Amino acid sequence: MKAGAAVVLFVSAILIAGCNGAQSALNAEGAAAVQLKHLIIGIVVVCSVVWALVMVVLVLALLRARTPRESPSSESERRMGKLVTAAVAATVVIIAGLTIASFYATRGLGMSEDATLAIKVRGQQWWWQFIYDDVDPAKSFQTANEMHIPVGVDIRIELESSDVIHSFWVPSLAGKRDLIPGRQNVITIRAERPGVYRGQCAEFCGLQHSHMALFVIAENMAAYQRWAAAQRASSVSSADPEATAGKALFMRKPCAACHTIRGTEASGSTGPDLTHVGSRQTIAAGLLDNTRGSLAAWIADPQTLKPGNNMPMVPLSSDELRQLSAYMESLK
Amino acid sequence: MTNDNKPAQPTDLMFGDDELERRLAQTWRTPAGVWGALTTVDHKIIGRRYIVTAFVFLALGGLLALAMRLQLAQPEARFIGPDRYNQIFTMHGSNMMFLFAVPVMEAMAVYLVPLMVGTRNIAFPRLNAFSYWIYLAGGLLLWISFALDTAPDVGWFAYVPLSGPQYGAGKRADLWAQMITFTEVAALAVAVEIVVTVFKQRAPGMSLDRIPLFVWSMLVTAFLVIMAMPAIMLASSTLILDRLVGTHFYNPAEGGDALLWQHLFWFFGHPEVYIIFLPAVGMVSTIIATFSRRPVFGYLPLVMALIATGILAFGLWVHHMFVVGLPKLGESFFTASSMAIAIPAGIQIFCWLATLWGGQPVLKTPMLFVLGFIVTFVIGGLTGVMVASVPFDTQVHDTYFVVAHFHYVLVGGAVFPLLGAIYYWFPKISGRMMSETLGRWAFALIFAGFNLTFFPMHILGLEGMPRRIYTYQPEMPWAGMNMFVSFSALILSLGFLVFFVDVIRSTRSGQIAGENPWGASTLEWATSSPPPCFNFRRIPVVGARDPLWSQPDELTVAGGLRTDRRELIVSSVVEAQPEASESSPRNSIWPLLAALATTVMLIWSIFSPWAVIWGSIPIGITLTGWFWPKQTPEDES
Numbered sequence: 001m002k003a004g005a006a007v008v009l010f011v012s013a014i015l016i017a018g019c020n021g022a023q024s025a026l027n028a029e030g031a032a033a034v035q036l037k038h039l040i041i042g043i044v045v046v047c048s049v050v051w052a053l054v055m056v057v058l059v060l061a062l063l064r065a066r067t068p069r070e071s072p073s074s075e076s077e078r079r080m081g082k083l084v085t086a087a088v089a090a091t092v093v094i095i096a097g098l099t100i101a102s103f104y105a106t107r108g109l110g111m112s113e114d115a116t117l118a119i120k121v122r123g124q125q126w127w128w129q130f131i132y133d134d135v136d137p138a139k140s141f142q143t144a145n146e147m148h149i150p151v152g153v154d155i156r157i158e159l160e161s162s163d164v165i166h167s168f169w170v171p172s173l174a175g176k177r178d179l180i181p182g183r184q185n186v187i188t189i190r191a192e193r194p195g196v197y198r199g200q201c202a203e204f205c206g207l208q209h210s211h212m213a214l215f216v217i218a219e220n221m222a223a224y225q226r227w228a229a230a231q232r233a234s235s236v237s238s239a240d241p242e243a244t245a246g247k248a249l250f251m252r253k254p255c256a257a258c259h260t261i262r263g264t265e266a267s268g269s270t271g272p273d274l275t276h277v278g279s280r281q282t283i284a285a286g287l288l289d290n291t292r293g294s295l296a297a298w299i300a301d302p303q304t305l306k307p308g309n310n311m312p313m314v315p316l317s318s319d320e321l322r323q324l325s326a327y328m329e330s331l332k
Numbered sequence: 333m334t335n336d337n338k339p340a341q342p343t344d345l346m347f348g349d350d351e352l353e354r355r356l357a358q359t360w361r362t363p364a365g366v367w368g369a370l371t372t373v374d375h376k377i378i379g380r381r382y383i384v385t386a387f388v389f390l391a392l393g394g395l396l397a398l399a400m401r402l403q404l405a406q407p408e409a410r411f412i413g414p415d416r417y418n419q420i421f422t423m424h425g426s427n428m429m430f431l432f433a434v435p436v437m438e439a440m441a442v443y444l445v446p447l448m449v450g451t452r453n454i455a456f457p458r459l460n461a462f463s464y465w466i467y468l469a470g471g472l473l474l475w476i477s478f479a480l481d482t483a484p485d486v487g488w489f490a491y492v493p494l495s496g497p498q499y500g501a502g503k504r505a506d507l508w509a510q511m512i513t514f515t516e517v518a519a520l521a522v523a524v525e526i527v528v529t530v531f532k533q534r535a536p537g538m539s540l541d542r543i544p545l546f547v548w549s550m551l552v553t554a555f556l557v558i559m560a561m562p563a564i565m566l567a568s569s570t571l572i573l574d575r576l577v578g579t580h581f582y583n584p585a586e587g588g589d590a591l592l593w594q595h596l597f598w599f600f601g602h603p604e605v606y607i608i609f610l611p612a613v614g615m616v617s618t619i620i621a622t623f624s625r626r627p628v629f630g631y632l633p634l635v636m637a638l639i640a641t642g643i644l645a646f647g648l649w650v651h652h653m654f655v656v657g658l659p660k661l662g663e664s665f666f667t668a669s670s671m672a673i674a675i676p677a678g679i680q681i682f683c684w685l686a687t688l689w690g691g692q693p694v695l696k697t698p699m700l701f702v703l704g705f706i707v708t709f710v711i712g713g714l715t716g717v718m719v720a721s722v723p724f725d726t727q728v729h730d731t732y733f734v735v736a737h738f739h740y741v742l743v744g745g746a747v748f749p750l751l752g753a754i755y756y757w758f759p760k761i762s763g764r765m766m767s768e769t770l771g772r773w774a775f776a777l778i779f780a781g782f783n784l785t786f787f788p789m790h791i792l793g794l795e796g797m798p799r800r801i802y803t804y805q806p807e808m809p810w811a812g813m814n815m816f817v818s819f820s821a822l823i824l825s826l827g828f829l830v831f832f833v834d835v836i837r838s839t840r841s842g843q844i845a846g847e848n849p850w851g852a853s854t855l856e857w858a859t860s861s862p863p864p865c866f867n868f869r870r871i872p873v874v875g876a877r878d879p880l881w882s883q884p885d886e887l888t889v890a891g892g893l894r895t896d897r898r899e900l901i902v903s904s905v906v907e908a909q910p911e912a913s914e915s916s917p918r919n920s921i922w923p924l925l926a927a928l929a930t931t932v933m934l935i936w937s938i939f940s941p942w943a944v945i946w947g948s949i950p951i952g953i954t955l956t957g958w959f960w961p962k963q964t965p966e967d968e969s
Contacts, residue, residue, distance in 0.1 A: 022796075023795075023796035023808065024794065024795045024796045024809075025727040025728070025794050025795075025796065026794055026795070033727075035723070036723055036724070036726070036727050039721070039723055039724055040718075040724055040727065040794070043717070043718050043721065043724060044718070047714035047715075047717060047718065048714075050710075050714060051710050051711060051714055054681065054685070054706070054710050055707065055710075057685050057689075058685060058688070058703070058706055058707070060689075061685055061688040061689040061693070062688065062693055062695075062703075064689065076690060077629070077690065080629060080686040080689065080690055081630075081686075083682075083686070084629070084630060084633075084679075084682040084683060084686050087678065087682045088675065088678055088679055088682060091674060091675055091678035092675060095671045095672065095674050095675060095717070098671060098717060098721065099667060099668055099671045099721075101721075102667055102671075102720075102721035102722060102723060102724065103664060103667070105721070105723040105724075106660065106663070106664070106722055106723050109723060125499075159657075163493070163498075163499065164491075164493050164494040164499050165491055165493070165494065165590065167655060167729075167730060169798070171727060171796045174726075175655070175723065175725075175726020175727050175729075176655050176726055176727070176729060176730070177655055177657060177726070178655050178656045178657065180590055180591065180656060180657070181493055181584050181590055182584020182585070182589070182590060183584070183590075183591075183657070185656075185657035186657075198796075200796070200798055201798070202655075202729070202730040202731065202798045203491075203730055204486075204487050204491070204494070204730075204799075204800040205494060206418075206494055206499065207414045207415060207418065208414060209798075209800060209801060209802075210414070210801035210802050210803050210804065213805075286805070287805075307413060307414055307415070308414055308415065
């Protein structure tokens with residue numbers, strides 16, 4: 001039957017989808033996301049059954065009509081009245097059940113009081129700024145579009161926006177939460193297993209809303225601490241002459257006005273912090289893999305790759321372009 | 333009803349049928365030609381005009397949807413750039429909600445309600461004419477701005493600060509906000525007309541418990557419009573103030589609040605869904621009864637469900653804001669209230685199923701659309717229950733799951749019944765039947781195309797595809813399904829093409845319909861098709877809920893209305909006892925002039941706040957002309 005087939009199709013499609021790669025609510029790898037996945041599947045199954053029952057009644061009503069029969073009597077009307085009342089009562093029970101299940105799931109997702117680590121997330125048009133604050137300002141650092149976290153512990157994510165509303169969503173780890181100018185929202189995430197979890201801005205935020213991805217890289221505590229220590233360090237100058245020339249160029253050209261590279265005089269704050277840009281996997285909020293070629297392409301013409309973004313095109317010769325991208329790549 | 337019967341005041345009691353028709357036509361007619369078209373206040377002409385305009389906007393909005401599907405069929409496609417894409421999806425949403433869905437439902441009511449309650453014209457017919465012109469002006473404003481590549485690009489709910497002065501450059505967001513004002517003024521006008529027509533102009537004997545269900549649904553809808561629309565007018569006006577004169581309603585840096593916008597918008601935006609859906613419910617009840625050959629089962633529960641839905645509609649707006657970080661207690665309340673609306677929806681579905689069960693369903697095209705409605709709307713309702721759950725919603729909010737959900741509710745829940753209603757009432761409006769063959773093709777293509785297009789979007793959403801993205805990257809696992817969806821959208825549009833072809837073909841050469849081709853029970857079928865300018869030769873007297881079924885041979889009629897001036901019966905609210913005869917205004921050019929003056933003021937006010945002051949003067953002049961007594965017989969009363 002068509003109705004039953006559709007339900008089976010829907011449920012199986014969802015289960016298949018669950019096996020897919022990153023950025024899926026059904027590919028749950030975080031404590032919150034696993035709970036949500038159970039809730040989603042539970043509600044979907046209940047609702048599919050309800051729909052199938054309604055369809056069965058509908059089909060039977062239509063089939064029944066083909067047989068001629070007496071005009072509606074008050075007896076049959078009364079019987080239908082009872083059935084309708086029973087169906088409404090069943091609806092009330094199901095709705096109440098789903099509401100309670102929803103409340104129960106919400107309680108399970110409560111805020112963790114003793115998070116190991118707090119990370120401040122600032123949404124910007126159209127990239128993510130991740131700030132790892134420390135009581136000792138010398139130990140604070142920031143990165144862009146790539147967040148490293150240790151596995152198995154609660155992480156407190158503090159959400160702010162510096163321009164319009166964005167939404168922080170890494171479906172494999174947790175549900176989404178908006179970043180609203182003038183407010184701070186907080187959520188807790190926790191990855192149970194090491195991995196790279198993709199996320200994406202989920203609230204329409206303008207021209208490049210489509211290209212505002214982020215990655216949460218969950219690793220064991222030791223690896224995380226190695227990473228954090230490396231990020232805390234200032235940038236080190238490379239011995240490579242091309243990169244050295246690129247560094248001088250960076251300071252001379254408008255680049256330094258917008259970007260910070262700790263350990264140099266570049267301290268602009270409009271664009272992403274580039275102190276360790278060479279250590280990131282992608283550039284331009286997940287748009288391109290981080291290779292020397294894509295760095296050069298991005299610097300040469302950011303507006304073609306990501307129309308409307310806030311990085312202007314700076315005219316450069318091909319030598320200059322090579323030097324600058326070598327410098328960027330050297331910032332491990 | 334009239335005080336005396338002086339020879340100078342001829343009434344319908346004095347003439348035979350033919351002579352009476354001649355005299356009524358003389359009094360009520362709309363002159364032919366351009367002048368007649370611009371001055372008419374006949375609810376049928378205005379209603380037809382409104383319906384046709386709304387369907388033109390539907391077709392245009394559908395073309396925008398196809399453009400989006402073309403862009404999304406492949407990852408990183410370069411068919412449409414981000415700026416144009418943002419304009420397109422903003423236009424698609426705003427156009428479908430404000431220029432198609434709400435107006436078309438009100439338009440159906442403008443045409444049908446006066447006929448269904450047995451009166452000669454809608455209440456405040458000049459306001460009705462004004463409403464259409466204002467609506468047309470708002471629609472043209474939006475589409476001309478799109479043609480000039482300066483259309484709004486901030487989404488149909490225009491969240492601040494993206495739509496605010498700092499991030500929304502140019503006049504795009506202002507155009508959106510003023511378009512809202514145009515369409516809301518038009519909608520409010522019609523809502524007031526419907527409330528008054530239903531409360532005070534019903535045929536004698538049509539007590540509250542005999543009102544046809546479509547009329548009930550439009551009455552509840554009209555109250556929803558009256559209570560919800562002021563919120564959006566407040567929101568769009570404060571947005572314009574922020575943008576034009578530098579107020580800070582929505583600027584957090586100056587003590588404003590970005591979330592205030594969302595509360596105001598959704599306090600309107602959620603009832604808006606029911607403003608679109610409830611009329612469709614009325615259409616379904618009407619069509620099911622006619623084609624099941626029996627009165628609808630559970631008239632009283634259905635009316636109660638309409639009213640309950642209307643009331644609950646105002647208590648759910650926060651479920652659009654479950655991820656903005658509100659207090660838990662508030663979220664729980666709105667989860668419960670959003671879930672609760674499934675109960676009246678359930679009552680309606682069960683009553684319709686019972687009607688089918690206890691009747692002899694005839695599967696003509698209108699009925700097919702209603703069956704398609706039940707299949708798809710139940711899915712939309714159930715996904716509505718899903719997103720009512722806060723934790724569930726945190727995963728699917730702003731994804732394609734929600735896109736799928738609201739298209740199931742709005743297309744499955746409202747457009748399917750509307751198409752059924754067009755097939756159903758087309759014979760009344762045009763005097764000709766639509767083609768049953770083409771109708772079946774249109775239904776099959778639209779039903780299949782719709783489900784193939786929108787069902788996969790549920791899965792795309794769960795797989796993490798956010799809405800409102802102009803493209804996605806090849807490494808995401810969405811490309812195959814997007815291609816499938818885009819292809820299915822072609823099937824869906826082919827269905828609409830067949831529908832439009834059928835409408836045009838049938839208008840010219842459809843089979844002649846006769847008074848009551850479906851054997852329906854309500855009063856609009858008790859007059860010729862199309863109805864004469866005066867609707868009914870004599871005003872029917874209603875003695876039952878299904879007057880044409882309980883008095884199949886001849887309706888009782890009331891007499892005593894004057895024929896030398898436009899007169900209709902005013903009746904009591906509950907029992908519909910005739911209370912008085914009231915004159916109804918003549919044709920006039922002033923509503924058009926007033927609408928033009930209002931248009932100038934509203935568009936001018938996008939550019940200068942002084943427009944509100946100087947622009948009010950021509951409006952004042954046109955309104956004076958509108959209400960100036962002209963010594964016509966109608967002025968006597």
